[in-house]
Amino acid sequence: MMPSDKAFSHKCLLLSVLIGLLVAGLSGAMFYYKELDAIGVDFRRGVEGKTTAVERELIANLEVLFSLESLFTSSEEVSATDFTNLANGFLVRHHAIQALEWAPRVTGAEREEYERARRLDFPDFEFTERESQGSMVKAAKRDVYFPVYFVAPIEGNEVAFGFDLASNANRLSMIEKSRDLDLTLATQSITLVQEVFNQKGFLILMPVYAGDARTIAKRQEKLLGFVIGVYRIADIVESAIKQTGAKGINLKLIDNTGIDAELLYANYPSAQALDHLLLSFAYTIPLRRIGGRQWTVIATPSQGYVAERQSLFPFFVGVFGCIFVLLGGGYIYIAIEHSGRIRQESEKRSRELEEAKIALEEQSLTDDLTHIANRKCFDIRFEEEWARSVRDGSSLSLIMIDIDSFRLFNETYGYASGDKCLLDLAYKLSKMPNRTTDLVARYGGDQFIILLPNTDEPILLADKCRINIEKLHIVHEASSVSDYVTISLGVISVVPTQKNYPADSMLSVKELLNQSKKLGKNRVSIGSDVISAKKGDILKFKHFSKNSGE
Numbered sequence: 001m002m003p004s005d006k007a008f009s010h011k012c013l014l015l016s017v018l019i020g021l022l023v024a025g026l027s028g029a030m031f032y033y034k035e036l037d038a039i040g041v042d043f044r045r046g047v048e049g050k051t052t053a054v055e056r057e058l059i060a061n062l063e064v065l066f067s068l069e070s071l072f073t074s075s076e077e078v079s080a081t082d083f084t085n086l087a088n089g090f091l092v093r094h095h096a097i098q099a100l101e102w103a104p105r106v107t108g109a110e111r112e113e114y115e116r117a118r119r120l121d122f123p124d125f126e127f128t129e130r131e132s133q134g135s136m137v138k139a140a141k142r143d144v145y146f147p148v149y150f151v152a153p154i155e156g157n158e159v160a161f162g163f164d165l166a167s168n169a170n171r172l173s174m175i176e177k178s179r180d181l182d183l184t185l186a187t188q189s190i191t192l193v194q195e196v197f198n199q200k201g202f203l204i205l206m207p208v209y210a211g212d213a214r215t216i217a218k219r220q221e222k223l224l225g226f227v228i229g230v231y232r233i234a235d236i237v238e239s240a241i242k243q244t245g246a247k248g249i250n251l252k253l254i255d256n257t258g259i260d261a262e263l264l265y266a267n268y269p270s271a272q273a274l275d276h277l278l279l280s281f282a283y284t285i286p287l288r289r290i291g292g293r294q295w296t297v298i299a300t301p302s303q304g305y306v307a308e309r310q311s312l313f314p315f316f317v318g319v320f321g322c323i324f325v326l327l328g329g330g331y332i333y334i335a336i337e338h339s340g341r342i343r344q345e346s347e348k349r350s351r352e353l354e355e356a357k358i359a360l361e362e363q364s365l366t367d368d369l370t371h372i373a374n375r376k377c378f379d380i381r382f383e384e385e386w387a388r389s390v391r392d393g394s395s396l397s398l399i400m401i402d403i404d405s406f407r408l409f410n411e412t413y414g415y416a417s418g419d420k421c422l423l424d425l426a427y428k429l430s431k432m433p434n435r436t437t438d439l440v441a442r443y444g445g446d447q448f449i450i451l452l453p454n455t456d457e458p459i460l461l462a463d464k465c466r467i468n469i470e471k472l473h474i475v476h477e478a479s480s481v482s483d484y485v486t487i488s489l490g491v492i493s494v495v496p497t498q499k500n501y502p503a504d505s506m507l508s509v510k511e512l513l514n515q516s517k518k519l520g521k522n523r524v525s526i527g528s529d530v531i532s533a534k535k536g537d538i539l540k541f542k543h544f545s546k547n548s549g550e
């Protein structure tokens with residue numbers, strides 16, 4: 001693997017790992033938010049259940065007043081006992097009712113009669129009002145009173161018994177509105193004087209008419225009084241929600257009828273800090289308007305509610321996803337490194353094989369003894385150069401060399417000396433040509449051959465070879481031509497064509513070499529000096545032999 005390939009693979013791997021980590025992280029986050037969504041759906045369903053229960057409870061409490069109203073509309077005269085008997089039945093079933101009351105319309109003229117009638121059971125009874133200091137006093141004279149005349153239960157509601165609602169300006173205006181519009185109206189929250197746990201309460205006033213009351217005038221005329229329910233808000237909400245299953249829901253009930261919302265009830269400390277996550281679940285549901293008031297439920301889950309429903313699955317998806325990606329990345333990294341090493345190893349082996357092959361090829365083309373090109377190498381090069389010369393129309397020259405009386409040399413000095421002699425001659429001959437395209441090869445035995453492409457005067461080089469070999473002064477006492485080792489040479493030049501053949505040239509040069517031998521050795525035989533011979537013919541030289549001594 002090339003270093004750049006490896007770096008590219010590493011970059012791809014790094015990118016893949018980063019993408020993998022991102023995907024694992026996003027998957028974890030996706031599951032986390034999906035789980036929160038499911039918790040949100042569950043939470044809202046729970047809140048809706050509780051809100052419906054609160055609404056149902058309010059309506060059930062309101063219906064109590066309708067029953068009491070019917071008592072007054074269906075009877076000529078309702079006694080305290082009638083009222084108390086009916087009211088007590090409701091009080092047993094509805095624990096959020098602080099009191100059920102009857103406040104008749106009493107004119108100034110009727111006051112004494114009303115007070116007297118009630119004193120039969122309660123000797124201290126009188127119409128009362130709250131003075132500015134807060135204590136209850138005998139009600140001042142006025143045209144119309146709305147005293148709390150019947151109250152059930154009496155225990156715990158003694159303060160309200162006899163209280164004239166008309167003495168309070170707010171209450172009076174509500175009474176008049178309820179009377180004129182025939183509306184059941186609820187007060188805003190009040191702190192109940194009877195309440196020990198300081199929970200808030202409210203009153204619902206329901207007008208009761210004697211007969212037809214379709215116009216304002218008739219309503220004013222026919223008004224008998226009001227049935228009144230006094231309710232404890234917390235008890236209403238709690239008795240409603242305890243019937244529902246979901247736990248851990250923080251509920252707040254607010255009255256937002258007016259501009260300023262007023263907190264009516266909360267089932268958790270209002271100062272409790274809610275974190276961002278819990279607030280994100282906040283769910284607001286307005287209740288049906290009851291008694292002209294708009295109440296709204298605001299709910300948030302408690303810490304426990306969310307924690308109970310959250311699982312570790314998103315965390316595991318994120319963390320194990322990242323671990324899996326990192327392990328996978330690590331494995332691939334090791335695999336890349338490993339395959340890189342294997343590839344390097346195999347490239348190294350291929351190189352070594354290639355080198356070995358080249359070495360073998362070179363070896364197969366080199367003569368073992370003299371270390372110059374061998375006959376095979378010559379044959380290949382000769383073929384190639386011949387073909388090239390045919391294409392170029394250039395000449396090709398051959399110098400064939402044979403050592404004179406080499407058998408005698410071997411016999412005189414031994415075969416090893418003969419080898420040494422061959423080596424020295426090969427070395428010297430290999431240095432003779434100047435051009436890299438020239439080739440000096442051992443042709444076999446004591447013969448050498450020089451291939452000279454496109455050479456004008458091979459005869460000069462041949463003779464130079466002859467002279468320089470003799471100058472090596474390799475003693476050859478048995479030689480008949482010199483005291484030293486000498487060589488005989490044959491030289492030809494040819495312009496190769498499609499019509500002549502390399503073998504013919506070889507034959508010719510061998511003939512010329514034999515010619516040199518026959519003429520006395522240590523000489524160069526060439527043909528005639530007819531360089532200008534017709535192209536395509538082997539240049540047929542006149543037999544010419546040259547010897548330094550001649």
Ligand SMILES: Nc1nc2c(ncn2[C@@H]2O[C@H](COP(=O)(O)OP(=O)(O)OP(=O)(O)O)[C@@H](O)[C@H]2O)c(=O)[nH]1
Nearest residue numbers: 403404405406407408410415416418419445446517
């Ligand atoms: N030492 C040695 N001798 C070799 C080698 N190859 C061939 N010869 C010898 O070279 C001699 C060649 O002899 P010839 O060419 O037949 O005859 P010559 O004695 O050289 O006589 P002319 O060629 O007529 O001068 C033989 O005696 C071979 O044994 C070799 O590798 N080493």
